[in-house]
Amino acid sequence: MGPLWKDILISLCPDDFLSPPPILGDLAVPGGMVVLVAPQDKQAPKGRLILPQAQAIRDALDHGLAALTVQLTDYAAALAKLVHPPDLVVCDSQVVEATAALTPATVPLTTFSILFARAKGDLVDAARGAQVIETLKPGDRVLISESCSHHAMEDDIGRVKLPRWLTKYVGGELAVDVCSGRDFPANAADYRLALLCGGCMLSRREMLSRLQKFRRAGVPVTNYGVAISALHGVAERVLSPFPAALAAYREGKGALCPLS
Ligand code: SF4
Structure with a gap:
């Protein structure tokens, strides 16, 4: 008997569809440590962590990693107390520029x-797509x-901060629509x-x-995350733990500028 239609469909799935990468557990070896920079600002819900932060901590624990979670204001002091540099630092996109400035160049x-673009979607495509920002015009x-x-709070990242950073980068107002x-x-x-946001609430x-x-x-x-990092000049730094995505980002850059 030939293969069932279900088997044919499964065989057509991209390799990583059925077993997607973990959130971060493959980026350090068991026994290692990740530092999570998680600002608890006025957008943060009272009394709990937001889902991406909670899921990242859980993923670290599931993979035998220690997870040290700090706010940006405590980050430099926490780093200084560590005997060994962390295996990975993960920060909220909103503080990526400051976190990059405080993180030694040798620390991923x-x-x-x-992380969620990779676990839930297609990070390589997102890295390539970020280069379109360079071509946007008012x-x-x-x-x-x-x-x-x-519920969107004051200074909401999607509705306020991201449009503001894009407008500044492009040098004029864009026609920005939001769908949720x-x-x-x-x-x-x-x-x-x-x-697109990281999609922590969605299935892959x-x-x-x-x-x-x-x-x-x-x-x-x-x-x-890719876009905000590009807008702040640190996209290559934050894509470095993901060689295929970094290559796609650089390819896109080359395609836009034949002299680069
Ligand atoms: S689904 Fe998107 S907008 Fe909603 S909390 Fe997750 S990352 Fe943020």
């Missing part, structure tokens, strides 16, 4: 959002896509770029299906 650094349409409909939850814009093809299947919709609409996609 990335962001929570980038007036271009950009979509910010958040995978959950959380399971909404998908009917006019997706109108956007020059879609910036849901995120890949979302990415596929953008691909079908011909819209390049990137991720908050």
